[in-house]
Amino acid sequence: MKPLLAIVCAAVLCACAPLTSPPVPPGAPAGPWADWSEYRLPGKRSTVYRPQRDGARTVIHAQADASASMLRRPLRIDPAQLARVHFSWRIAQLIDSADLAEADASDSPVRLVFAFDGDHGRLSARNRMLFELAQALTGEAPPYATLMYAWDNRAVAESVIVGPRTDRVRKIVVESGPARIGQWLHYERDLLADYRRAFGEEPGTLIGVALMTDADNTGSRAAGQYGEVRLLARDGKPL
DSSP states (O other): OOHHHHHHHHHHTTOOSOSSOOOOOTTOOOGGGTTOEEEEOTTSOOOEEEEEEETTEEEEEEEEESOOEEEEEEEEEOTTTEEEEEEEEEESOOOTTOOTTSGGGOOBSOEEEEEEOOOGGGSOHHHHHHHHHHHHHHSSOOOSEEEEEEEESSSOTTOEEEOSSOTTEEEEEEEESSTTTTSOEEEEEEHHHHHHHHHSSOOOOEEEEEEEOBOTTTTOEEEEEEOOOEEEETTSOBO
């Protein structure tokens, strides 16, 4: 892949707030996943996201084969309303050569992606160029800031990894290494506090959430399962 296109595609990976969404195909996720739709990345093979029963609940099984795409849900939630997020996931194995800090190896079997709006006038000249290229390529503007929760091979848990191609992407490592492979892991995070820690600024409106299992950079395979993503208001009620 040519360097410029690689940069553009990396920027596109941040674009979680759809202007338009493709039709939901037959057999698409239902129940808690009814508002989620696939987002394909230009020039990339698509990861396959399928609903699957796990006891009494419906989870999403993601299978990547040298691929990268997202299953995403558009939102519009003022930060004053937002408090916490609950989510869960499980993986069967790590991607041997993956490293979220390296642009050419930045794959993960599971990650949860949050897109935030903001003042695009504050972007650096380099980021403005990347965002303009991404919008020209996809027809939609990337979000002002993207926060990811991810599973990395070796980075210390709770460390923050700045995106290797744009600093408007920050990744919080919530799981590291192979110790808990094969287990359903459940998390409760203070999303706004995590944003402030990662970016050092106040968050804007939350405009999208996505699941992302990718193995395109390493040309390998990856699989993960995701439980329902639940956003809670300050009073504990679901959003």
